[in-house]
Amino acid sequence: MLVRPALLPSWPPSPSDLFGREGxxxxxxxxxxxxxxAELAQTHPGWLILGAEVSAASVLRALKRLRRAxxxxxxxxxxxxxxxxxxxxxxxxxxxxxxxFPDPWPKKRHQRKRLLQEGFFRRLSTRLEEGGSLxxxxxxxxxxxxxxxxxxxxxxxxxxxxxxxxxxxxTKYALKWKEAxxxxxxxxxxxxxxxxxxxxxxxxxxxxxxxLAGDLPESLPLGKEPIPFPGGVAVFLEVARGETGFYILTxxxxxxxxxxxxxxxxxxxxGIYAGASRFASPxxxxxxxxxxxxxxxxLTALGLEVVQDHT
Numbered sequence: 139m140l141v142r143p144a145l146l147p148s149w150p151p152s153p154s155d156l157f158g159r160e161g162x163x164x165x166x167x168x169x170x171x172x173x174x175x176a177e178l179a180q181t182h183p184g185w186l187i188l189g190a191e192v193s194a195a196s197v198l199r200a201l202k203r204l205r206r207a208x209x210x211x212x213x214x215x216x217x218x219x220x221x222x223x224x225x226x227x228x229x230x231x232x233x234x235x236x237x238x239f240p241d242p243w244p245k246k247r248h249q250r251k252r253l254l255q256e257g258f259f260r261r262l263s264t265r266l267e268e269g270g271s272l273x274x275x276x277x278x279x280x281x282x283x284x285x286x287x288x289x290x291x292x293x294x295x296x297x298x299x300x301x302x303x304x305x306x307x308x309t310k311y312a313l314k315w316k317e318a319x320x321x322x323x324x325x326x327x328x329x330x331x332x333x334x335x336x337x338x339x340x341x342x343x344x345x346x347x348x349x350l351a352g353d354l355p356e357s358l359p360l361g362k363e364p365i366p367f368p369g370g371v372a373v374f375l376e377v378a379r380g381e382t383g384f385y386i387l388t389x390x391x392x393x394x395x396x397x398x399x400x401x402x403x404x405x406x407x408x409g410i411y412a413g414a415s416r417f418a419s420p421x422x423x424x425x426x427x428x429x430x431x432x433x434x435x436x437l438t439a440l441g442l443e444v445v446q447d448h449t
Contacts, residue, residue, distance in 0.1 A: 140201065141188070141215040141226065150228050150339045153186050156213050161186045162233035167219030167253065168192075168240055172200025174309045178236075179209045181305070185233070187212045190222040220258060220394035225339045227265045235262065235272040239311040242281035254285040256292055260333040263294045272327040275306040277315045282323040295327040340395060345448045346422045347413020348434045352442035354410055358384045358403060360436060367428035369393050374429075380404075385415070386433065390425040397421065401433055409445055412437055 141156065148155055153163050162185050169175045169189040179187050189212065191197050197216045204212050215222045223235075243251045254274065262272060272295075276282050289295050302324035307316060315322070358377050365372040370392035378385045383404030390397045400415035413430050414420060431449045438444060 140197070141213050141222075150225050152228060153231070156188065156226070157186045157211065159186075161211075163188065163227065163231055164234045164236065165190065165219070165223060165227065165232055166236045166238075167222075168237065169200055169214070170196050170238075170310050172196075172203045172214075174236075174238060174305065175200060175212060176203055176207050176209060177305055177308065179204070179212045180207070183211060185211060188215065188222065188226060189213070190215045190217060190219040192216070192218060218394055218396070219253065220261075221340070223262065223265055224337060224394050229264055229337075230267050232265045232270055233267055234270060235266070236306075237272065238275045238306055238309050239315075240274075240276065240281070242276070242278035244278070244280065249284075252281065252284065254281075254288060256288045259289045259292045259294065259327070260335070261337050263292070263329055263332045264335075264337045266329040268329065270329050273306070273324070274327070275302045275312070275322060275324045277311075277320045277322055279321070279323060282325070286325060289327050292333070294329060294331045294333060296330050298326045298328070300324055300326065340392070340421070340423055345413070346427045346430045347411060347448050348430065348444055349406065349409040349411060349446040350434070350437055350442040351409050351445050354383060354403070354405060355437075355440050355442075358386075358436070358440075360386060360433075365429060365432045367425060370425045370428075372425055372429040372432065374433075383411075388429050390423075390429055392423060392425040395421070395423065395425075397423075397426070399426065401430060403433070403437065410437070410442060413448075 153160050164185050164187045166175055166189045169191050175189050197214055240253050243249055302322050360374040360377050362373055372390045374386055375389055376387040386401040388399055388401050397420055399420035400417050402415045403412045412434050414426055427449050
């Protein structure tokens with residue numbers, strides 16, 4: 139089953155919302171083709187396993203694998219692991235987190251993109267149960283040492299370095315690197331304290347649009363300048379003219395969440411509508427609202443007048 143955040147009954151959901159029952163909740167970040175996920179679910183049928191993966195192709199392969207195996211204790215989320223951690227897991231709701239062979243981002247200028255940084259470990263502590271743990275397996279020694287240092291800096295974990303379990307060496311990448319003769323590194327980060335800063339889920343807004351009085355413009359010039367807002371940035375990528383109005387491909391980056399979505403400007407029964415399109419069911423977050431506000435500002439600069447503002 140794929141998790142669709144926009145359709146969940148509560149925010150964040152309970153395990154019962156996702157799985158229909160309670161049980162130890164385990165998050166796997168970056169499940170790849172799902173072979174480790176399937177083995178984990180079969181070995182621990184009482185566990186409830188939530189997987190997060192950014193590759194759509196990998197999600198599809200894993201979903202097919204899980205369906206063939208008839209496994210009902212796994213849910214897959216197509217998106218970033220930190221977003222799933224923040225929004226799909228209740229506070230102190232996680233028994234374990236598994237990170238197998240994360241992208242090491244080896245170039246220095248890219249290291250800010252690494253998953254296992256101090257901020258992640260601090261926030262993870264608010265989602266792990268007492269004594270809960272994160273298990274890391276990697277072939278990249280520099281990243282491994284980096285993760286150890288970042289976790290140790292928080293003072294929130296007991297860290298134990300040990301040989302990786304055999305099951306963790308049966309992932310797609312592990313089999314590839316084993317054949318190449320690479321060494322493997324494994325550590326268990328067990329929660330011993332909790333960061334005092336709350337980490338509430340990303341807020342979902344019921345709507346993000348405005349109604350304007352005036353005529354639909356003949357053209358809609360929108361540059362690609364960044365639109366900053368607290369915690370992120372939005373960019374108008376492309377404008378297309380349709381039969382009834384304009385569609386604006388928009389890129390929004392927020393903490394733990396990146397979305398490409400459509401905004402639209404079109405006539406409606408109550409004026410010119412400017413706001414988020416329902417296409418692909420985007421999450422209506424503060425970043426989306428900031429992009430809509432910027433779009434409305436461009437329209438008012440063209441002579442339209444706001445009559446209802448829901449941004």
